[in-house]
Amino acid sequence: MSHGLVKRLSLCICTALLVASCAKQNKQAFYNTGIIYCSESNPVTFNPQLDTSSTTSDASSHQLYDRLLDFDPESGRIVPSLASSWLVSDDGLTYAFQLRKDVWFHNTRYFTPTRNFNADDVIFSIDRWRLRSHPYHYVSGGRYPYFESIGLAQNIASVERVNGYRVEITLKRRDSSFLANLATDFAVILSEEYANQLAQTGTPGKIDELPVGTGPFKFDSYRKDHFIKFLRHDNYWRDQMEDGPTIDEALSYNNTVESANQEVENGQGGEDTVQDGTAQNGDETRPVVEQLIFDITPRSSLRLAKLMTGECDATAFPAQTELEVIRAKEDLTLAEKPGLNIGFWAFNTQRPPFDNPDVRRALAAAIDKNTLLEAVYFDSATRAKTLLPAASWAFQNDADDTAYNPVLARKLLADAGVKAGFSMTIWAMPVERSYNPNATKMAELIQRYLRDVGVEATIVSYDWTTFRRHLQEGLHDSVLIGWSADNGDPDNFYRPLLSCGAIPSGTNRAMWCSEDYDKLLNDALQTDDIEERTAIYRQVNRLLYERLPLVPIAHAYRYQAYRNELEGMTINPFGGVRFGGVKKAL
Amino acid sequence: MIQILVRYCTLFILTLLVLAIISFSLAYLFPGDTLENLTGLVPQNEIQRAALERQFKLDQPYIFQFFYYVGNLLTGDWGYSFTSGLPLREEVGIAMPATIELATYAMLMALFIGIPLGYYAGIRSYSTSDHLINSASITTYSFPVFWFALLLILVFSLQLDAAPLSGRISLLYNIEPVSGFILIDILLSDVENKTLAFKDALSHLALPTFAIGAIATASMIRITRRSVIDVKHRPYIAAAISRGLSSWQIFFRHILRNALLPILPLMAIQITTLITNAMIVETLFSWPGIGNWLIQAIYQRDYPALRIGMMAVSTVVITLTILVDLFNRMIDPSREKYERATV
Numbered sequence: 001m002s003h004g005l006v007k008r009l010s011l012c013i014c015t016a017l018l019v020a021s022c023a024k025q026n027k028q029a030f031y032n033t034g035i036i037y038c039s040e041s042n043p044v045t046f047n048p049q050l051d052t053s054s055t056t057s058d059a060s061s062h063q064l065y066d067r068l069l070d071f072d073p074e075s076g077r078i079v080p081s082l083a084s085s086w087l088v089s090d091d092g093l094t095y096a097f098q099l100r101k102d103v104w105f106h107n108t109r110y111f112t113p114t115r116n117f118n119a120d121d122v123i124f125s126i127d128r129w130r131l132r133s134h135p136y137h138y139v140s141g142g143r144y145p146y147f148e149s150i151g152l153a154q155n156i157a158s159v160e161r162v163n164g165y166r167v168e169i170t171l172k173r174r175d176s177s178f179l180a181n182l183a184t185d186f187a188v189i190l191s192e193e194y195a196n197q198l199a200q201t202g203t204p205g206k207i208d209e210l211p212v213g214t215g216p217f218k219f220d221s222y223r224k225d226h227f228i229k230f231l232r233h234d235n236y237w238r239d240q241m242e243d244g245p246t247i248d249e250a251l252s253y254n255n256t257v258e259s260a261n262q263e264v265e266n267g268q269g270g271e272d273t274v275q276d277g278t279a280q281n282g283d284e285t286r287p288v289v290e291q292l293i294f295d296i297t298p299r300s301s302l303r304l305a306k307l308m309t310g311e312c313d314a315t316a317f318p319a320q321t322e323l324e325v326i327r328a329k330e331d332l333t334l335a336e337k338p339g340l341n342i343g344f345w346a347f348n349t350q351r352p353p354f355d356n357p358d359v360r361r362a363l364a365a366a367i368d369k370n371t372l373l374e375a376v377y378f379d380s381a382t383r384a385k386t387l388l389p390a391a392s393w394a395f396q397n398d399a400d401d402t403a404y405n406p407v408l409a410r411k412l413l414a415d416a417g418v419k420a421g422f423s424m425t426i427w428a429m430p431v432e433r434s435y436n437p438n439a440t441k442m443a444e445l446i447q448r449y450l451r452d453v454g455v456e457a458t459i460v461s462y463d464w465t466t467f468r469r470h471l472q473e474g475l476h477d478s479v480l481i482g483w484s485a486d487n488g489d490p491d492n493f494y495r496p497l498l499s500c501g502a503i504p505s506g507t508n509r510a511m512w513c514s515e516d517y518d519k520l521l522n523d524a525l526q527t528d529d530i531e532e533r534t535a536i537y538r539q540v541n542r543l544l545y546e547r548l549p550l551v552p553i554a555h556a557y558r559y560q561a562y563r564n565e566l567e568g569m570t571i572n573p574f575g576g577v578r579f580g581g582v583k584k585a586l
Numbered sequence: 587m588i589q590i591l592v593r594y595c596t597l598f599i600l601t602l603l604v605l606a607i608i609s610f611s612l613a614y615l616f617p618g619d620t621l622e623n624l625t626g627l628v629p630q631n632e633i634q635r636a637a638l639e640r641q642f643k644l645d646q647p648y649i650f651q652f653f654y655y656v657g658n659l660l661t662g663d664w665g666y667s668f669t670s671g672l673p674l675r676e677e678v679g680i681a682m683p684a685t686i687e688l689a690t691y692a693m694l695m696a697l698f699i700g701i702p703l704g705y706y707a708g709i710r711s712y713s714t715s716d717h718l719i720n721s722a723s724i725t726t727y728s729f730p731v732f733w734f735a736l737l738l739i740l741v742f743s744l745q746l747d748a749a750p751l752s753g754r755i756s757l758l759y760n761i762e763p764v765s766g767f768i769l770i771d772i773l774l775s776d777v778e779n780k781t782l783a784f785k786d787a788l789s790h791l792a793l794p795t796f797a798i799g800a801i802a803t804a805s806m807i808r809i810t811r812r813s814v815i816d817v818k819h820r821p822y823i824a825a826a827i828s829r830g831l832s833s834w835q836i837f838f839r840h841i842l843r844n845a846l847l848p849i850l851p852l853m854a855i856q857i858t859t860l861i862t863n864a865m866i867v868e869t870l871f872s873w874p875g876i877g878n879w880l881i882q883a884i885y886q887r888d889y890p891a892l893r894i895g896m897m898a899v900s901t902v903v904i905t906l907t908i909l910v911d912l913f914n915r916m917i918d919p920s921r922e923k924y925e926r927a928t929v
Contacts, residue, residue: 030758030779030782031756031758033758034757034758036756036757036758224669224670224671224672225669225670225882226874227757229757229760291758293757293758295753295757297752297872302752302872305739305743305744305751305752306751306752308744308747309743309744309747309750309751310747310750311750311751311752311753311756463885463886
């Protein structure tokens with residue numbers, strides 16, 4: 001009797017699970033029509049001009065928008081995007097861009113484009129962050145951190161329309177990283193027509209909440225802490241390029257000043273670099289999926305679990321501890337690339353006693369970077385001596401590095417008048433980034449090291465948005481954070497991280513401002529000679545070693561985990577994830 | 587009867603009033619500046635502060651503030667969450683049904699599995715099958731729900747890959763929330779793959795429902811069994827046996843209904859446990875319910891959301907408890923007419 005009963009009981013329990021497994025087997029074609037990406041946090045906005053966090057650019061830049069130029073993810077070269085070709089004047093000050101025709105903006109429930117993309121959109125997009133007098137400049141706060149941090153707005157003299165499909169940008173000073181900056185995730189092209197429509201209805205703020213772009217996906221809906229839904233953009237220009245690109249013959253390709261640094265980085269210096277539209281076209285980047293969904297899952301372990309059960313097709317930032325698990329699973333792919341990033345420990349140099357370089361040097365000597373590398377990165381990172389990773393052409397192998405020396409640390413602290421039992425805060429960022437996969441753990445280790453030299457550290461953390469706001473207000477003593485480069489140019493590391501102009505834009509976490517430093521950086525941009533620039537960056541490294549506004553800790557590898565069903569996923573070393581052209585086949 | 591109804595209504599309203607007072611005072615008890623807690627805004631200067639205080643009626647005496655607050659609660663103006671910027675009414679309106687849905691299915695599972703098994707065990711009390719059922723239910727009952735849910739995830743999601751581990755339905759489906767119950771909404775919606783969507787939703791429901799339901803079932807078995815055993819030893823059963831009724835007749839005529847009576851009030855007590863368990867389990871399964879939502883609100887220090895969330899959850903619990911109790915009072919003639927209403 002009791003046996004029959006046990007059977008019946010287990011039957012009941014199994015019924016519920018049977019239903020579940022039935023659903024599993026029936027996963028049909030429908031599931032191929034959408035890609036689900038487990039992202040790690042909420043985007044601050046849908047306009048990457050307004051925010052430098054990779055969460056924001058992941059959710060917007062390559063999905064919703066296009067830029068004038070792009071980086072080729074394989075070679076790192078600058079390739080045409082919305083600009084089909086470009087021309088640089090001999091003095092390096094004037095850039096003429098020939099724009100692609102037949103590029104359409106998204107047709108969404110809130111906007112129907114009546115014209116295709118043209119020069120007005122380019123001028124609108126650039127002027128928005130460039131000109132304070134622009135009607136859209138102060139919509140959504142008026143801060144454009146990336147452009148502010150590199151001081152690009154001040155360097156552009158004019159952006160002019162030559163004709164409907166040709167734009168000329170004139171610089172005040174030579175800037176050898178200009179084209180690279182236009183190809184970053186942040187230099188997206190917005191729709192001027194949409195902006196006008198919003199201005200008429202008196203709701204300009206919607207331009208960043210309900211975005212319209214030319215990218216492979218269009219915005220559908222967003223629910224904070226839950227999901228972002230994108231739909232396929234039917235008129236995506238790359239899909240319609242099968243007939244062959246339209247190369248504008250009118251431009252004579254007579255100049256090669258364009259981004260010499262990019263070429264050398266790839267060992268291709270001296271080649272004619274003016275590109276035409278053939279570099280990437282056709283089926284490669286066509287979105288074959290109807291929907292793209294960002295499933296916002298802050299917990300890394302949960303993202304991995306979802307990836308394993310197939311609830312996500314790809315995930316952001318697998319934790320270092322999870323890499324082995326992913327490698328062991330046959331249906332998962334772990335792509336890895338040395339990243340253009342730097343994780344560091346920055347001191348708030350505007351707060352005493354951290355305004356004293358000796359105190360900063362003492363604290364740097366108190367910690368053992370190698371232990372941090374082992375414990376936090378599990379050796380999937382290289383030790384950082386300077387801000388630049390080895391992948392950059394200006395990398396200096398013999399740069400000075402701080403060494404673990406608690407005795408020296410104690411002496412320096414005593415000399416600087418810092419009493420034993422001095423207390424400070426270490427802010428640990430609450431999200432995982434490739435450059436620092438576990439800031440809290442790192443903070444705890446540093447806390448131990450500091451206790452050894454008589455400094456009491458408390459660890460502070462908030463949710464990501466609040467954390468960044470308070471950092472910008474300068475409420476921290478020191479912070480563990482980092483930087484992922486947007487392009488391979490060394491200026492993209494040095495300028496946003498430590499120049500004076502980057503303090504208000506909130507990327508200079510050390511709040512450090514030095515005229516010598518800024519002057520060296522500006523000098524470096526005046527020349528296209530790699531040797532000369534490298535020599536200047538050596539001086540910069542020396543200066544940073546002496547003043548030590550921040551302690552470089554590690555350059556991490558970049559990882560991306562996805563299910564084998566996804567075809568066409570690539571790691572983009574320069575910025576955000578891209579889903580244009582990714583296919584799914586269960 | 588009317589008197590009873592009036593009593594229950596008074597009790598209901600008074601309890602809600604006490605809750606409203608507590609949730610109102612929360613704004614003052616939370617650490618930090620009351621104005622910042624309520625608005626999420628940091629006033630830049632005194633003028634702005636004064637303007638905000640006027641807008642939120644903070645310049646008035648507490649008693650007026652309280653009436654203003656209750657007025658807002660009643661008119662449905664519950665304020666805004668400062669993390670998402672959405673009206674709290676809308677947020678609670680999405681999250682609450684999700685939790686109730688989960689709890690309902692778990693309750694149904696407890697009723698349809700727990701009560702029959704309880705009867706069976708009670709009738710065959712102290713036999714091998716009773717011991718088996720009883721020990722199984724005690725074991726399940728003593729599982730901490732979060733541990734049990736994690737175990738289910740580990741075995742059925744990660745090892746066997748039999749069920750998904752998060753959410754209500756695959757995000758690929760666009761289901762418009764109408765009733766807030768996902769299964770009903772799918773039937774009401776006009777998605778192309780209705781069957782597929784329904785199966786998907788069921789597979790998402792399976793594990794969380796089972797996690798909550800198993801524990802509710804276990805306690806239901808124990809309550810029913812106890813009640814049946816009690817009834818079995820009543821004199822009228824002995825009388826029935828002596829009259830020569832068959833065991834089936836005794837069961838259907840005398841035991842079945844009499845044993846059900848004491849179960850009902852105990853079920854009312856179960857509701858609280860059930861909702862609490864649902865809230866715990868949904869955080870594990872990323873179920874977009876009220877528990878998950880409250881946890882997020884706590885992390886983000888979203889005080890208006892916490893205040894309203896607490897109010898909403900306790901209102902649901904109290905309403906259900908009082909309704910069950912009232913229902914019980916109506917069908918149970920043995921209870922005294924003038925007995926006081928209780929929560």
